Amino acid sequence: MSTAEPSEQLILGIETSCDETAAAVVANGTRVLSNVISSQIDLHARYGGVVPEVASRAHVTAMTPVVAQALLEAGVEPGELHGIAATHGPGLVGSLLVGVSTAKALALVWDLPFVGVNHLEAHLYASFVEEPDLEMPLVVLLVSGGHTMLVLMRGHGDYEVLGQTMDDAAGEAYDKVARQLGLGYPGGPIIDRLAMTGKPTIAFPRPVLNEGYKFSFSGLKTSVINHIRKNPDAKTEDVAASFQEAVVDVLVTKARRAAVETGAKGLATGGGVAANSRLREAVIDACLEDGLTPFLPSRSMCTDNAAMVGAVGWWRLNSDGPSPLDTGATPNLGLPVR
Amino acid sequence: MIILGIESATTQVGCAIAGHEGVLASAHSSRGKRHAEMLTPQIDFVRRQARIELSEISVVAVDIGPGLYTGLRVGISAAMATAFALNVPMIGVTSLDLLAFPVRHSPKLIVAAIDARRGEIFHAFYRQVPGGVQRVTEPAVGAPDDLAGELLARGEDCLLVGDGAVRYAAHFEDLRGVDAAEPGLAHPTASSLVQLAHAQALREEFVPPSEIAPLYLRKPDAVEAKRIAWDRK
Ligand SMILES: [Zn+2]
Numbered sequence: 001m002s003t004a005e006p007s008e009q010l011i012l013g014i015e016t017s018c019d020e021t022a023a024a025v026v027a028n029g030t031r032v033l034s035n036v037i038s039s040q041i042d043l044h045a046r047y048g049g050v051v052p053e054v055a056s057r058a059h060v061t062a063m064t065p066v067v068a069q070a071l072l073e074a075g076v077e078p079g080e081l082h083g084i085a086a087t088h089g090p091g092l093v094g095s096l097l098v099g100v101s102t103a104k105a106l107a108l109v110w111d112l113p114f115v116g117v118n119h120l121e122a123h124l125y126a127s128f129v130e131e132p133d134l135e136m137p138l139v140v141l142l143v144s145g146g147h148t149m150l151v152l153m154r155g156h157g158d159y160e161v162l163g164q165t166m167d168d169a170a171g172e173a174y175d176k177v178a179r180q181l182g183l184g185y186p187g188g189p190i191i192d193r194l195a196m197t198g199k200p201t202i203a204f205p206r207p208v209l210n211e212g213y214k215f216s217f218s219g220l221k222t223s224v225i226n227h228i229r230k231n232p233d234a235k236t237e238d239v240a241a242s243f244q245e246a247v248v249d250v251l252v253t254k255a256r257r258a259a260v261e262t263g264a265k266g267l268a269t270g271g272g273v274a275a276n277s278r279l280r281e282a283v284i285d286a287c288l289e290d291g292l293t294p295f296l297p298s299r300s301m302c303t304d305n306a307a308m309v310g311a312v313g314w315w316r317l318n319s320d321g322p323s324p325l326d327t328g329a330t331p332n333l334g335l336p337v338r
Numbered sequence: 339m340i341i342l343g344i345e346s347a348t349t350q351v352g353c354a355i356a357g358h359e360g361v362l363a364s365a366h367s368s369r370g371k372r373h374a375e376m377l378t379p380q381i382d383f384v385r386r387q388a389r390i391e392l393s394e395i396s397v398v399a400v401d402i403g404p405g406l407y408t409g410l411r412v413g414i415s416a417a418m419a420t421a422f423a424l425n426v427p428m429i430g431v432t433s434l435d436l437l438a439f440p441v442r443h444s445p446k447l448i449v450a451a452i453d454a455r456r457g458e459i460f461h462a463f464y465r466q467v468p469g470g471v472q473r474v475t476e477p478a479v480g481a482p483d484d485l486a487g488e489l490l491a492r493g494e495d496c497l498l499v500g501d502g503a504v505r506y507a508a509h510f511e512d513l514r515g516v517d518a519a520e521p522g523l524a525h526p527t528a529s530s531l532v533q534l535a536h537a538q539a540l541r542e543e544f545v546p547p548s549e550i551a552p553l554y555l556r557k558p559d560a561v562e563a564k565r566i567a568w569d570r571k
Contacts, residue, residue: 053407053558060411064422064547078423094408097374101415104378109392109423325382328375 009082011317012070012106013310016099017091017119018146019050020303021062025074026310029125030132033074035300035307038062045185049175056094063102070306078110083322085313088116089333091146096329104325113322115313120335122308123270124153126301129311134295135265141255141283144271145171145186150213150258151335156315159337162258163213170247171273173217177243180225181236191240192276198237200245202227213254220246248279256286266293275299339539340390341397342381342420343531346373346413347405347433348452348501350525353380355388356532363387364529373412381420395424397544399535401526402430403553404460404477405452410552418547427544429535432553434477436526437500438464439534441519442471446495451502454479459502460555461485479555482506489516499523
């Protein structure tokens, strides 16, 4: 017997855009009945980053068991579902294709609508999964290993990309700095933990701080690497704390400026780097000072997951209808803007 | 017994449905690397042509490779999901077996060869036995010249079949006793798949979806990890 209410529409969400194989059952875009993630971090750790072919192979093996587990944990029979949603871009093409092919096959056999979901839009909706009544307009700081962007959400499905990174994503900079410091992979959580015991004593640059809403992290990464080379005795904790302070300073300064200048009611975050404890602290402080409503999704909703895919799937199914069954993967898919 | 077969190991993608009476319907297409786009509509089309409901399918067969990785995974993912959704068992058949099947009446040593890209081919040897062919070597990957050398050393009449044989034809054309099958047989087909799978199904050689594994024959590229930067214009 399922835990769903009769009036609810259940969507099975599938996410395979990078290195997490994930499936979730979500009711009405907000109530998460299950959220299963099979992480490949251990597989990629020895390469210091995601190897696309390794990721694709792991997705094939994990996909069907992850879907089965998501249905089991939700206590939902296929006949109770209203649709199947899968991320079709942006991401690694080989990884995306596993999720899309799986989702379309399930949709065909179970005679359900299929919905192709934009991964960036899914990150935006992670906030709504936990807080359905978030007021818009809302500025979302979307920051992960693959993306760093500021988005203005005027309403459901109504977005404007205010700015994004011109080079490295913030999470990418974390990984590269962690590699230089010999700390392992992924860099974000490791540097975050280390920074707690260090002091931000080094004044690293804040690239393009005063230039609109765009970001640049490549120069910051280089100056951290140069600092390590010139000061081999520098305390790793202090380097980590100083680097993190520079990243967070740039992200939060721009995000709060965007919120104030666009007249947004709140500031939300999304993406793996939004799980960073210093960033979360700084966002809350900034919002308190500026009279904005902060919204920080739980850590598990920040990193890649399928619940956010199921949420967007429900919104899109009800606003645009199903996607065609000849949908493929679009590795460079951009956020849909009006 | 109704078998759905899904095949996507080369530049071609296809599916077929067979019953005890043989192939009921099939579709294949090879226009531009669009396996993921084509496959689901193809399955729907083929089951309508065969006039069956998907719920009537009792086995899902799939080409497990070797072949081109991305396309191969599209077919295998779809096949595993279909079997899971229907709650039916699976049968995995290699792409090289599928190439040998249409030329099974040849008395020559059959050499199935699939283009593996990067200057290599996937290959295996087959010999005629009562009722079909039997694979006499394990699927392997190697340079065309190494395969040509092996054929030369064997010194027997051979029939080369597959897109690897077509692409690297120049490496084999001067070898005595080595013939190439017609180019129309260069791709493994879903029709061959359901026919081979039917014989296996009668012997109840099923596996659960969790035991289906792609035959890659190569380790993943251990080149320097490429970070993803899909938000860059
Ligand atoms: Zn993401």
